[in-house]
Amino acid sequence: MESKFKILGHGAHPILIVFPLGLLATAAIFDIIYMLTNNQQIANAAYWMIAAGVVGGIVAAVPGFVDWFAIPKGTRAKRVGLIHGLGNDVVLILFGLSWWLRRDTADHAPESVAFILSMLGVGLSLFTGWLGGELVERLGVAVHDGAHLDAPNTLSGRPARDRE
């Protein structure tokens, strides 16, 4: 099933998800480094990465929802997409709460609850990210109909099932 929300012929969601995935995962790693080193600059960097990651996740969710709505009802892809989407909403809420709890701490350092929330968020994102890969690689969501190894360039306007 082709993506319904594209940028230059490719699904917008897989392009935009690099922001939440990269920023939130790195923020969680920085939280662990902060807990081990007490380095205030690391804590401050994590705070701003969470803010940017949550905003990036909200933006990336829009084309994700558009594609999910287009998936036919009653399919495994519809179910997996629902768990993936709702799960990622929870990921964004966990990181959002973690960010909120550290807005007034010194250098925005995470205290125990904020730290636990970001660990829960990154843990859940491993599962929801895997479901995302299942949607594309196994269930063919956002893959061009007839895609094959010798398909012509997307921007050529020719169908993927053609040969180059």
Ligand code: HEM
């Ligand atoms: C933090 C937010 C999100 C992240 C990090 C995320 C991550 C991912 C990842 C890693 C993939 C696989 C991409 C690939 O293998 O090329 C994916 C695909 C997908 N995700 Fe998400 N996702 C998020 C939110 C959502 C939401 C809210 C929905 C709505 C139901 C959604 C629907 C989809 C769909 C339908 C696909 C299949 C590919 C596509 O249609 O673009 N995602 N997502």
